[in-house]
Amino acid sequence: MVTVVVPVYNVERYLALCLLSLAGQQYPNLRVIAVDDGSTDSSADILKEFQDRLNLRIVTQKNQGLGAARNSGVAAIEQTDYLMFLDSDDALAPGALHSMVSMITKSKSDFVVGDVTRMKGLTRLRRVDTRKFFKAGSRTKATFLDEPQSLLDVTAWNKLFSFEFYQKSAIKFPSIFFEDMSEMTRAYIEAKTFDVLSKTVYLWRVRTEGALSITQQTNATRKLEDRLTSLREISKLIKDAIADGRATEQHWKTFCQRIDEHDRKLYAKAIPGSGKLFDELLATR
Template sequence: MANLLRRLTRRAAAEDAASSALLTVVVPAYEVEAYLAECLESILAQSHRALEVIVVDDGSTDGTGAIADRIAARDHRVRVVHQANAGLGAARNAGTLLATGDYLTFADSDDLVCPGAYALLVGTLERTGSDLAVGAVERFDGQRSFMTPLMRENHERSSYAATVEDQPLMLADVFAWNKVFRRSFWDAAGLSFPVDVRYEDQPALTRALVGATAFDVLADPVYRWRIRSDGTSISQQRGDLRDLSDRILTKRWSTATVLERASEPTRTVWFARVLPIDMWEYFRAVPGCSEEYWSLLREGVEEFWGPETVPFERTVLPWRQRMMGWLVARGLRAELEDFLAFLDRHPDGLPRRVVGGHEVVDHPVSDRPDLPEELRRP
């Protein structure tokens, strides 16, 4: 009970401190007529009332622009910019240029901001003087809400005035919308989003986290990231060649920042835990992919995970993912497809056998003599 009272007292103090600080919320919007109103209502209902909301209608052809205009007509805190379609990064940059707040944040137009989120984030920055504050994220669809294991690990407890050297795993939190930035820091660091490329969050947020003198990490959920049932979000297009190309490019940009500015221990965490997190989704897309896709995937794995960094089989990932990466690195496409089919045939558990007194998974490539020892026993 005492801990709960202290937490509530801190939250009330944070809200009081944040009450007069102007926060600009940049909301890029494209073809989201089904979601935009709910998103904006979650922002305008925030207990932190000193808001400037800039909606950038990025050339929508549906009712998105009209919905934004209607909401702006009834709430003076909302401004709407209509522009030709230029992509998410360009829309965010356009909104940032118009922002006048002492603090800056972003929200995607199909998501929701948790009640009280901005009061907590801004209040924390007012109290600590850090460059940015980061809150936890929940994913949600029509049936459930959940937090990914890595998000839960990063936000298990609140910490203040941290750096990437203190918490290198925060480099995996490369989302723009669960953070509030001190605008003076954003400008001094020369931050912006790459244009005409997907996954523009990663290079921009890697630069922000590595460049911050200090950041605050809150255990509280501040943002709800929608899983679209129609499969139209960018993060649901892994089998597309352009998607893979953009992923590799943004990983390259982010890696350059880490190599230039982070310590050796942080670099090891980067290659072993952060950089490979999402690669399994591209490995899964190999069956039926083009030769161009396969070649690009191999090149990407060879570029980032080799003898000079961390070979993919030695990354800190689940065994299945490390197996996939090893097969890609060796150019064993047919074997990878057999392995993926094997996993699909055994959704409830993989068959085992005993070899040399040790239990191993009995899978299509388990008897290869060149299989690394760390992959023989999950």
């Protein structure tokens, strides 16, 4: 059985498309747990409309944030073989579950990670930040030690986990922005092996309507603080892994490269002086 946890919060415009992508998987042993995280729009009604089309359980809670909603969904699982997360404004690519389950059942790895395509309106774009990781092609029984580029792929939603591994690793998302970055890094480190599927399994929506740049966001400073919190935790995980032989200096170089090419640029214009904070983080090595 595969269980997909879908956190839901005020996504009435996209939720039906998300759920249709699950129904379209035509996977015979699929359970969906949707966690309504205190939505105030019509999201709850849309979920109810899909209960007859999907093996769908709805969990309702007061708004606690994305990380808490994911944790609540996992806590509601009674039994499953595999676990996946799907954000409610995104979608699964056709055949994604079949491809991922087929791969992991043969390899017996702890999880499988698939490629992601960004959706911006009707346009689909490859993710630039993870291109090196997936460009090497599909492979099974990979290890963190041999795959420094895995540090470029630290999102929760393009991975299918062995539920036994997920529980054993005690993965739990913190209540901050970028809640998955450190936990997914830890998953890579703790996995005995993982599989890489170079085909697109996940469609990640970049919202265009009403979108604000970081400079326009009132919570930009909070987001920077949370990103730095996650990056500090990742830094510690990498240094500990190097110390016990599960990582090399190349992992640290990849981490630094990721910060310079992505995180630093994201906030450079938005928050003057933010570059010093990233410098301080990297100077801890």
